[in-house]
Amino acid sequence: MKTTPHYRFVLLILLITSFLTSAHAFQKDKDKFVVVLDAGHGGHDSGNIGNGHKESSIALNIVLQIGKELEKNKGIKVIYTRKKDVFVTLRGRAKIANDADADLFVSVHCNAHHSQASGTETFVLGVANTKRNMEIAKKENEVIFLEADYEKHYEGFDPNSPESLIALSLLQEDYTENSIKLARMIEDNFSKGLKRKSRGLKQASLWVMHNTYMPSVLVEVGFLTNKAEGRFLNSSSGKTKMATAIRKAILDYKSHIEQNVGENIYQGNSESADIEIEGEPQIFENVVFKVQIAASSKKLAPKSYNFKGLKDISREKVGNTYKYYHGYTSDYTIVKQLQIEARAKGYKDCFVVAHKDGNKIDVSEALKSASN
Structure with a gap:
């Protein structure tokens, strides 16, 4: 890169090639x-x-x-x-x-x-x-x-x-x-x-x-x-x-x-307590909300005992990373309660994600959808 006396930083090289790149x-x-x-x-x-x-x-x-x-x-x-x-x-x-x-x-x-x-x-x-x-x-x-x-x-x-x-x-x-x-x-x-x-x-x-x-x-x-x-x-x-x-x-x-993906196995009851849902339902057609609780290179069974007793766990692989989710609902009120539950279990950095017609979208975009 040509050296200049102005701002001199150097670029972050990330990855190229297609989704089908193998290893x-x-x-x-x-x-x-x-x-x-x-x-x-x-x-x-x-x-x-x-x-x-x-x-x-x-x-x-x-x-x-x-x-x-x-x-x-x-x-x-x-x-x-x-x-x-x-x-x-x-x-x-x-x-x-x-x-x-x-x-x-x-x-x-x-x-x-x-x-x-x-x-x-x-x-x-x-x-x-x-x-x-x-x-x-x-x-x-x-x-x-x-x-x-x-x-x-x-x-x-x-x-x-x-x-x-x-x-x-x-x-x-x-x-x-x-x-x-x-x-x-x-x-x-x-x-x-x-x-x-x-x-x-x-x-x-x-x-x-x-x-x-x-x-x-x-x-x-x-x-x-x-x-x-x-x-x-x-x-x-x-x-x-x-x-x-x-x-x-x-x-x-x-x-x-x-x-963050449950290296220390949860020793309590394998079934998490039912949560009480507060607030009116907010249903969004064709939208699925989940709470992402962890991401790791390690592949773990999506079982409650691996995730501090949380139930309804799902797993998704993106590249070389496994993402773990808690819950599956079209009701935004419910997913926010699920997020509170996950945080109470120790997943302080968990956050809500949204998918529509099988594709990930911003939660803000999902909330703009017409409610039933």
């Missing part, structure tokens, strides 16, 4: 938690070189340290988009992640700015609501132009088009919640563990094509253009500290996801 090369690792680590830039794309520090080299060093420690865990498979100073196309990085049928995609970069701005930022895909985020997304997606035959491979996508950017965010909607969980864990480790300045969790419309089916984050570990921060990130201890913080967040995220 034959990694079938032996299907019983493991698969993490794809992406070191930004590489080869003729050095990224930013604030204060003479090379982004592509720093990002690669951090990624290799993260991977080395994660590989000590027998339950984790680590895959790298690059392990040396080479240029990898966006579609190439995406293919690696898709073929791996990964559970997580983590991209590491260094920031730059024309001022002495400092601090970490972790991005997840989302609609860019501010002018600043829109400009960031445009600049980061422009790395496409470094690739030969980009018109052929990116099907007319225009990094400068607001419509294109907004469309990107819709493709990762199912994974936003878990992406945000990981992003928060990473930023908390930076700010609370390392006492680094955190600029927080951000959302921007970064490049995605076709089917994206894993939680993904882009981590900006700091500004090379800030003299003090650049020196820290270029030092051996600085890179090790940032790698350790990210690695711990990945392990905590894995633990959180596994515990």
Whole structure:
């Protein structure tokens, strides 16, 4: 990507290829938690070189340290988009992640700015609501132009088009919640563990094509253009500290996801108590409401004893993730009560989802439907 003195962020590479993408090369690792680590830039794309520090080299060093420690865990498979100073196309990085049928995609970069701005930022895909985020997304997606035959491979996508950017965010909607969980864990480790300045969790419309089916984050570990921060990130201890913080967040995220689907079997009555429904019925024709209580790479039987006694459990597989739901009703009043019940059982982050004619729709859209 061409280096500019203006906002310098680097893009989150997510997944391309179609829904039918297979993972034959990694079938032996299907019983493991698969993490794809992406070191930004590489080869003729050095990224930013604030204060003479090379982004592509720093990002690669951090990624290799993260991977080395994660590989000590027998339950984790680590895959790298690059392990040396080479240029990898966006579609190439995406293919690696898709073929791996990964559970997580983590991209590491260094920031730059024309001022002495400092601090970490972790991005997840989302609609860019501010002018600043829109400009960031445009600049980061422009790395496409470094690739030969980009018109052929990116099907007319225009990094400068607001419509294109907004469309990107819709493709990762199912994974936003878990992406945000990981992003928060990473930023908390930076700010609370390392006492680094955190600029927080951000959302921007970064490049995605076709089917994206894993939680993904882009981590900006700091500004090379800030003299003090650049020196820290270029030092051996600085890179090790940032790698350790990210690695711990990945392990905590894995633990959180596994515990959230009932790792500790409920010891009480396998049948949950009947709930008393309050309020008038709100029936929506051809709409089914459920409460999503968990999402995980683990496949569990949809039985009440696996979900703290909740009954009427269903399971859906999306990519490499299993989603677990409580309830099945066309009555919005009932589903809200089911959500209260799930929260009382410990599923604090559960939320209502809606399907119409077999397709997932926004709950707000469902509620606009004519009531019977």
